[in-house]
Amino acid sequence: MIRALAFTALVAATLALSAPAHAQAADTALTQARAQGLIGEQADGYLGFVPGASISADLRGRVEQNNIQRRQLYTRRAAERSVSVNEMAAAVACEVFERRIAVGERYRDESGQWRQRTASTPVAMPSFCGS
Secondary structure, three states: OHHHHHHHHHHHHHHHOOHHHHHHHOOHHHHHHHHOOOEEEEOOOOEEEOOOOOOOHHHHHHHHHHHHHHHHHHHHHHHHHOOOHHHHHHHHHHHHHHHOOOOOOEEEOOOOOEEEOOOOOOOOOOHHHOO
16 A cells, blocks of 8 residues: 555656656657657657567667666656656656557557557556556
8 A cells, every 4th residue: 555655656756757758759750750650658668669660770769869868867766766767667657658648659558569549449557557
């Protein structure tokens, strides 16, 4: 119960931690790749490549750079909150899954399966996100 409350507080604290999604939005190539279904958010808090997608070297580099920036931000915020980097990344993933995956975009769920958000099907939230 205490762990669940702590996690809920951590998720709430991530509302101000939307920089990974905004940093990505500033990169038109990443935004376009998301819309085209080439890349998507993952339950681990990082961007990933949709299987079977044709990924250019430029796009691969942009995704890797974005993930490096996310890792740096998660590390800094995790230290501020006395949690692990993975817990911080998971908390941000909960926020992103709940609020920032647009209709038509792909995402990788907790089980590792790639899905596409539709207007009639909400994003499958990871079990660690709480309700």
